[in-house]
Amino acid sequence: RLNCNVPVYGTRLTLALVESRLKEHGLRLQSYAHVVKAGDSIRLGNLGVEFIHVSHSIADCVALAIDTPAGMIIHTADFKFDQTPVDGRVMDIRRFADLGARGVLVMLSDSTNADRPGYTMSERVVGDLFRDEFRDAPSRIFVTTFASHIERIQQVFDAAAESGRRVAIVGRSMENNVRLGLDLGYLHVEPGTLVDLDTLDSMPSNRAVIITTGSQGEPMSALTRMAMADHRKISIMPGDTVIISASTIPGNERMIGSTINRLFKQGAEVIYDAFSGFHVSGHASQEELKLMLNVVRPEYFVPVHGEYRHLVKHARIAQDLGMPRSNILIPELGDVMEFSR
Structure with a gap:
């Protein structure tokens, strides 16, 4: 049993994979695990967290929309715009557009393929x-x-x-x-x-x-x-x-x-x-990254997930779309960022 009292939220498959790995070491999540699905929302103190379906190379991947007193934060998770996904569940682009229309303070977005032009092929x-x-x-x-x-x-x-x-x-x-x-x-x-x-x-x-x-x-x-x-x-x-x-x-x-x-x-x-052709990436390429930025239109942007060159490339994409360089942050590990309107 894990010696902690921290709730762990995840989709069914994610938690099942975690449980399977923990079991190999004689550990279990037990009551700490809480299953969520795309469309669910939870409250954590003064924060609200909504789970949004995205397409990726693992089933049930979700982005996070975190409602804070300072404003909305979106973490895209790993994603790509797959128009013909194997499971038939297309990424919920409408929800990202809705949140963008309401106003998003910060978006943290997957940068893994920021150096690849065009679109990522469908699975x-x-x-x-x-x-x-x-x-x-x-x-x-x-x-x-x-x-x-x-x-x-x-x-x-x-x-x-x-x-x-x-x-x-x-x-x-x-x-x-x-x-x-x-x-x-x-x-x-x-x-x-x-x-x-x-x-x-x-x-x-x-x-x-x-x-x-x-x-x-x-x-x-x-x-x-x-x-x-x-x-x-x-x-x-x-x-x-x-x-x-x-x-x-x-x-x-x-x-x-x-x-x-x-x-x-x-x-x-x-x-x-x-x-x-026997492998396609689960990550968005440049045109998809532009689409996500244009749909969400965050005030501030933080490229994440990738090597430093990918973060720089993603930052440049945001600048090309008209975002001021002063509103784009590339943090180092351990840096703390503070945002306000």
């Missing part, structure tokens, strides 16, 4: 590529992605069902998150599509899909151990296709490169680079 693009590859691949297909990316995992299941393939899950975090997704209703799998690894081994290789951990080349992940011929249950065979459906987190380039090289040595065909 559905990846699903189309999965269907093509699953239909044409001559043997087994291994897909690795972030274990929290429920919508990407859903698209693997969908493509497998359409192509007559069966799916097995390998890797503890992936197994745990797929189970949570199914239990909570975030994942929907056709009967007979999800099987255990032993069942998959008895099937023709061109009817097999394995979803696995290891998209970042983590040393103890399932895919890395397969690449090193060190996994106790499954080995890479010549003719297998490995799809790395994730972006590279800065700092992991060497580990991922080593894993890819080892997979090629095992005889696999590896689809891995950012231009393959």
